[in-house]
Amino acid sequence: MREQLSLYLARQATSLPRYVAEQVLQAALGWVPSIVGVGLRGLAYRAILQMDGMAAIEDGVRIRFADNVRLGQGVYLDHGSYLHACPAGISIGPGSLVMKNAILHVYNFRALPHAGIRIGARSLIGESCILRGQGGISIGDDVYLGTLVQLLAVNHVFTDTSRPISQQGITAAGISVADGAWIGSGAIVLDGVRIGRNAVVGAGAVVTKDVPDYCVAVGNPARVVRDLRRDPLPARQPELVVY
Ligand SMILES: CC(C)(COP(=O)(O)OP(=O)(O)OC[C@H]1O[C@@H](n2cnc3c(N)ncnc32)[C@H](O)[C@@H]1OP(=O)(O)O)[C@@H](O)C(=O)NCCC(=O)NCCS
Numbered sequence: 001m002r003e004q005l006s007l008y009l010a011r012q013a014t015s016l017p018r019y020v021a022e023q024v025l026q027a028a029l030g031w032v033p034s035i036v037g038v039g040l041r042g043l044a045y046r047a048i049l050q051m052d053g054m055a056a057i058e059d060g061v062r063i064r065f066a067d068n069v070r071l072g073q074g075v076y077l078d079h080g081s082y083l084h085a086c087p088a089g090i091s092i093g094p095g096s097l098v099m100k101n102a103i104l105h106v107y108n109f110r111a112l113p114h115a116g117i118r119i120g121a122r123s124l125i126g127e128s129c130i131l132r133g134q135g136g137i138s139i140g141d142d143v144y145l146g147t148l149v150q151l152l153a154v155n156h157v158f159t160d161t162s163r164p165i166s167q168q169g170i171t172a173a174g175i176s177v178a179d180g181a182w183i184g185s186g187a188i189v190l191d192g193v194r195i196g197r198n199a200v201v202g203a204g205a206v207v208t209k210d211v212p213d214y215c216v217a218v219g220n221p222a223r224v225v226r227d228l229r230r231d232p233l234p235a236r237q238p239e240l241v242v243y
């Protein structure tokens with residue numbers, strides 16, 4: 001029982017005093033609705049996490065290992081988002097938005113060397129996205145992830161048929177998404193993949209290989225269907241484009 005308790009605590013915070021401080025503050029202020037709650041948390045949560053300037057944290061946001069979380073000026077964490085930042089942490093750059101029910105979980109319980117989740121400036125993590133950062137996830141500036149996108153920076157080893165897969169370890173090479181890219185809703189990006197600059201991933205794609213800069217990839221497994229520099233699309237009718 002004691003062992004289970006200490007395992008539980010080790011997976012919630014960096015120390016027992018930190019666990020108490022983080023839980024007390026989130027229990028006291030985490031539920032407060034409206035702009036009042038956003039203001040209170042914007043001021044008080046800087047006691048438990050790293051905040052550059054002011055961040056807007058809605059009610060019902062759940063943060064674990066808060067000391068490993070860094071939020072830039074103007075970051076927005078929507079209701080129901082969950083940040084679990086065990087080593088080596090989560091950083092979200094200025095002006096970036098994490099929408100409702102998105103889960104950012106570093107999942108580093110094995111001293112993985114490149115674990116962590118880094119998001120640049122002005123990027124959007126859509127509703128219910130799941131980011132698993134064991135191998136490291138690096139998202140650049142001005143990146144848009146649609147709803148329900150999954151970035152899974154980990155694979156289980158399954159080569160040994162005499163043992164359950166759960167006992168064969170993992171590999172975790174990492175995922176990167178370069179500046180200006182757009183990943184459509186429901187896409188799944190697998191470990192080791194780089195999504196290039198201004199690249200587009202279609203809705204529902206399963207991305208197993210790199211998508212080069214300025215290319216559009218769709219399908220399962222995702223295939224590049226267009227290189228926007230070699231084969232440009234006609235400009236959209238200006239009256240149909242909204243900014
Ligand atoms: C990828 C996408 C941007 C392509 O737009 P497009 O350049 O106008 O492409 P087209 O519609 O001309 O399609 C080109 C080809 O790819 C196929 N295709 C397009 N999107 C696809 C998708 N998501 N999955 C599988 N195939 C797709 C088309 O059927 C077409 O195939 P064809 O040449 O055999 O007819 C768009 O289809 C898409 O998936 N958008 C994501 C929308 C979204 O998630 N929005 C909310 C998040 S912010």
